[in-house]
Amino acid sequence: MFSHLTPTSPIASLLDPGALDALSDVALGGLVADIISRPRQDPADSFILHAPLELAARMALLPHVRPDARPLARQRLVSLADGYSEKAPSSHADTVDPGDIAAAAHLLTHAVQASDLDAVDTAATTLGRHCSATELRLLLAEQIAPRLSAAAHGSIFLYQLPRVSPRGELTAELLRPLIREVARYPDWSIGWIDEQRPIATSPDEARGDDGGLFDAIASAPQLGIPGSTFIFPIVAQVDHAEIAGALLRQPVTTADFRAGARSIIRAAAWTMLLEPIDHAPYGWSHALTLPQAVLGIAGDIGDPARALAIAATQLIGFRAALSERPLLPRFEQPDPGVDVASELALGRECDPDRAASAAWRTPAPMRRPLMDTLVTNAATAHDAHLVKYTLACLDAAADDPGCASLYLAAAARLAGVWAQRGDPDDPLS
Secondary structure, rough: OOOOOOOOOOOOHHOHHHHHHOHHHHHHHHHHHHHHOOOOOOOOOOOHHHHHHHHHHHHHHHHHHOHHHHHHHHHHHHHHHHHHHOOOOOOOOOOOOOOHHHHHHHHHHHHHHOOOHHHHHHHHHHHHHOOOOOHHHHHHHHHOOEEOOHOOHHHHHHHHHHHHOOOOOHHHHHHHHHHHHHHOOOEOOOOOHOOOOOOOOOOOOOOOOOOOOHHHHOOOOOOOOOOOOOOEEEEEEHOHHHHHHHHHHHHHOOOOHHHHHHHHHHHHHHHHHHOOOHHHHHHHHHHHHHHHHHHHHHHHHOHHHHHHHHHHHHHHHHHHHOOOOOOOOOOOOOOOOOOOOHOOOHHHHHHHHHHHHHHHHOHHHHHHHHHHHHHHHHHHHHOOHHHHHHHHHHHHHHHHHHHHHHHHHHHHHHHHHHHHHOOOOOOOO
């Protein structure tokens, strides 16, 4: 473990447990951020692409991890930096005049569209060094939200970074590797929203409900996997007027934004609970985290109907490609007679449906211990998707407390899937 670190690496000095123990969470996160903010020359694999998002999610969960599990949760951050250090970084890190942030943002927009990776890194480095996380979101949300390159993960970055770096605790240069992947395929974007642009409803016309958005998502046709389970082909398959446009244009223009957003996230969580587990780790997890992020940055996108349309199109894409069952919001698993912690402790003998049922039936006064279990399990686990998804479900439960049992059950089911699978590639196992 950690065999790839050079003696001068900021993390190398932390391999002594005493040195690591003496470092605050914020300082540790900052060191890791400095390492994974350096982009790679080659196209990113899943680990490299997820690294900034995994760091943000782990940092958000870390304060809530059980005390006895904190050493392992912190070691996961060191392992993240180590894994990222295995490949040589890009040598390009020029900047432009920081006196004109708007000019750097303008340069970034044009460099992305031209797929000029060096110019992208110049602009992203400048913005990362001179903008706060909140300023980055304001500058970039509108152009990043509809994009499907970088596996549509740019919105998750803009959504999560301000929460863990409100005062620059993590360098905003974490933008660099993500925006580089966005620029590799600048034409990968949701297009029907411009061809048939939804128009936001005025307050006098809003009905105060979701405008039929949940039903529209439930009506997605089952088209099957379009040759690949990657995010771009899955969403591109429904990105045209005859499918996404036909299903969504009316609902998103009449929905109350908050009601519509909750319907999208509820539909995504129900999908995790209802569908077979085959696509839970990478399909149904993204079906919630991607739309939630778009909705979370909607205030900086400008048009609430556009945000609803993007988020719902992403979810419809996943359901059209991967779903096998109707989207009927009913939970019919029997009472397992165990709690979630006990079920997850079974490891490969864990039953994800039993874990979900146990979470669903956890009474409100006992939800805090349940959330502690889910947080600690995710923060000490190897997989980035489980970390992101657990955080997303806790956020959804806080935003939509009337459906807290739904989100906690969805998080528990994915936790059960990973407990059952194990991970032979885990460097800390």
